[in-house]
Amino acid sequence: MKARTSILLGSLSAALVALALTSPRVVAADKVDPVADAKAFQNFFFQKFPTVKHEDFVNGPYSMNEDMKRQWQEKEEFPPYEFALDAGKEMFATPFKNGKTYADCFPNGGIGIRQNYPYFDEKEGKVVTLELALNRCREANGEAPYSYVKDEMASLTAYMAFTSRGKPMDIKIPDDPRALAAFENGKRYFYTRRGQLNFSCASCHVQSPGERIRAEILAPALGILNAMPIYRSEWSGMGTTSRRFVTCNSQTRAVPLEPQADEYRDVEYFLSYVANGLPISGPGARP
Amino acid sequence: MKRSLALAVVLALPLALSLAPAARAANEADYKAAYAAAEASSKEAAGMRNQWTVTVSTLAAAKKAADGGDYDRAVAAAREAEALAKASIFQAISEKEAWKAMEIR
Numbered sequence: 001m002k003a004r005t006s007i008l009l010g011s012l013s014a015a016l017v018a019l020a021l022t023s024p025r026v027v028a029a030d031k032v033d034p035v036a037d038a039k040a041f042q043n044f045f046f047q048k049f050p051t052v053k054h055e056d057f058v059n060g061p062y063s064m065n066e067d068m069k070r071q072w073q074e075k076e077e078f079p080p081y082e083f084a085l086d087a088g089k090e091m092f093a094t095p096f097k098n099g100k101t102y103a104d105c106f107p108n109g110g111i112g113i114r115q116n117y118p119y120f121d122e123k124e125g126k127v128v129t130l131e132l133a134l135n136r137c138r139e140a141n142g143e144a145p146y147s148y149v150k151d152e153m154a155s156l157t158a159y160m161a162f163t164s165r166g167k168p169m170d171i172k173i174p175d176d177p178r179a180l181a182a183f184e185n186g187k188r189y190f191y192t193r194r195g196q197l198n199f200s201c202a203s204c205h206v207q208s209p210g211e212r213i214r215a216e217i218l219a220p221a222l223g224i225l226n227a228m229p230i231y232r233s234e235w236s237g238m239g240t241t242s243r244r245f246v247t248c249n250s251q252t253r254a255v256p257l258e259p260q261a262d263e264y265r266d267v268e269y270f271l272s273y274v275a276n277g278l279p280i281s282g283p284g285a286r287p
Numbered sequence: 288m289k290r291s292l293a294l295a296v297v298l299a300l301p302l303a304l305s306l307a308p309a310a311r312a313a314n315e316a317d318y319k320a321a322y323a324a325a326e327a328s329s330k331e332a333a334g335m336r337n338q339w340t341v342t343v344s345t346l347a348a349a350k351k352a353a354d355g356g357d358y359d360r361a362v363a364a365a366r367e368a369e370a371l372a373k374a375s376i377f378q379a380i381s382e383k384e385a386w387k388a389m390e391i392r
Contacts, residue, residue, distance in 0.1 A: 037391075044391045191386040193378060196339045196371070202389050255338035263336070 032180040034173050034273055037187065041274040045222040049210070058226035058281040060219030064210035068217060072285065081158055081231040081283040084151070084238045088159030091152065096141040102156070105137035114157075114164035115280050118269050119172065120179040127182050127265040130157055131240055148259035149246060154229040154238035154283075161229065161282030169226055169280065171273040186270030189263045190221075195252030201267070216287060223275045225268060227284030234287065241268055313358040321365035322349055328372035337379035342371040 045057060049064070056063040062072045079085075092110065095101050103109035107116075117130035128136075134156055135145035146152040173179050193200045204213065205221035212218075216234075228241045239247070242259035245267070249256040257263055325346055332338045349364035 040391050187390070188386055191389045192382045193386070193389075194337055194382070196341050196374075198378065200386065200389060206389070206391065250340065253340045255333070255340055255343060257336065 032184045034180070034183050037183075038274045038276060042222060042277075044206070045209075045220050049220070055279050057220055058223035058275075058278050060224060060227060060284070060286060061210075061217040064220070065217050068287075075285060079231070079283075080233075080285050081229075081238060084155040084158045084229075084231065085162055085283060087151075088155035088157070088162075091156055092159050096138070096143050098141050100141050102134065102137055105133070105140065110160060111163045112167060114161045114282070115167045115170045116172075118265065118272060120174055120176065120182060120269070122174060122176055122179075125178045126262065127186075127269040129241070129260065129265055129268055130160065131242055132260050132265070148242035149240055151238055154240050154243075157229045157240060158238065158283035161280055164280040165282070166279050168277050169223075169272055169275045171269070171276055173273060182266045183270055183273060185263070186266035186268070189267040190270055195249065195254030197252045199252040201248065219286075221271065223278045223281075225271050226275055226278055227281045227286075229282060230284040230286045232286045238283070313362040315353070315358060318349070318353045318358045318361045318365065321362045321369070322346075322353070325349065325365045325369035325372060328369050328376065332372045332375040332379070335376065335379040337375050339371055339375045342368050342375060345371060 042054075045052075046054060049057075052063050059069075059072070062069045092102050103111075107113055114130065117133065118127045120126075121128045131148055131153055134153065135148070138145055146156075173183055190201045193203070201221065204218045205224060209218050209220035225241060228244065229238055230244070231238050235243075242264065245264045246256040246259060329338070329342050329346055332342065345364050345368040349361045349368060352358075352364055353361035
């Protein structure tokens with residue numbers, strides 16, 4: 001009887017010690033820590049692809065496959081996004097009906113600022129993307145907003161990205177619980193499986209970068225937005241970040257959200273933040 | 288020969304009886320009930336922001352078949368749409384926690 005009681009008490013003590021040791025870890029795991037997340041995210045890709053130069057991840061599938069990289073380098077001599085870039089430059093400089101321009105809506109006249117988008121607007125309590133800021137600029141100046149997935153928006157963002165080429169992504173998360181919640185929400189969206197195919201963003205872009213999905217080579221998630229907007233041969237045209245999210249959802253047989261839905265804004269915030277330090281390479285070209 | 292024929296009849300009879308209710312042609316009331324159930328699940332999935340494209344297209348196929356008077360096909364499509372919607376609801380609920388398993392830490 002005594003032996004049984006001792007065993008029981010011993011087991012109970014061991015269980016309490018184990019609980020005491022593990023509970024702080026549980027709390028730590030649930031704490032939102034963007035710095036630790038970004039470090040883990042980058043390390044995952046750096047270790048998975050040790051031969052890829054860190055700054056090369058922003059070139060998506062071209063960083064994963066030497067043959068494709070050579071084809072792309074040749075294509076870059078006459079880049080397919082060039083028309084959009086020229087159109088965007090002209091649109092950016094053309095005054096609205098009230099005489100103002102896009103430059104009046106942005107810091108530094110909108111030049112060389114792409115790496116700071118999206119940002120968390122503490123007044124609004126939400127993430128503001130570059131596409132959203134451009135349409136807000138238009139509306140504030142009496143112009144109709146552009147479609148988030150079509151050519152005009154892609155042209156404008158192509159020009160703005162081009163003026164930031166080479167600058168390291170520099171996304172800030174202010175000391176504001178709403179900003180941390182937005183980051184966490186974006187992370188959750190990124191890893192959540194959806195659609196009939198039961199895919200998350202991570203299924204393709206974390207678990208399988210460099211692998212083929214049908215004829216395409218999947219891009220790594222690290223730096224995937226640094227190249228936006230992109231010319232896609234598959235689309236025979238330019239596409240914005242919004243278009244990319246909408247298309248990804250459809251491809252998993254999930255009904256896409258409306259462009260610039262909170263979830264899309266938050267996932268853009270998350271993906272951009274974890275790519276901090278990697279250069280802007282947009283506008284890009286993809287198969 | 289007679290014995291094997293009798294055996295075949297004995298074996299086939301329960302099968303024929305079990306199929307008999309399914310063989311009844313569906314009518315408009317069957318379709319309306321199946322479609323209402325599918326639509327309710329579909330709306331629930333959409334409310335969770337986890338609608339599947341195939342649910343929407345299968346619901347549309349059910350309606351199209353019913354509009355053309357093919358209630359058998361309409362009922363089958365509506366039931367399929369309901370199953371798809373319920374699967375998407377299950378996915379949304381399970382992913383509330385399951386996403387963490389995929390996270391890079």
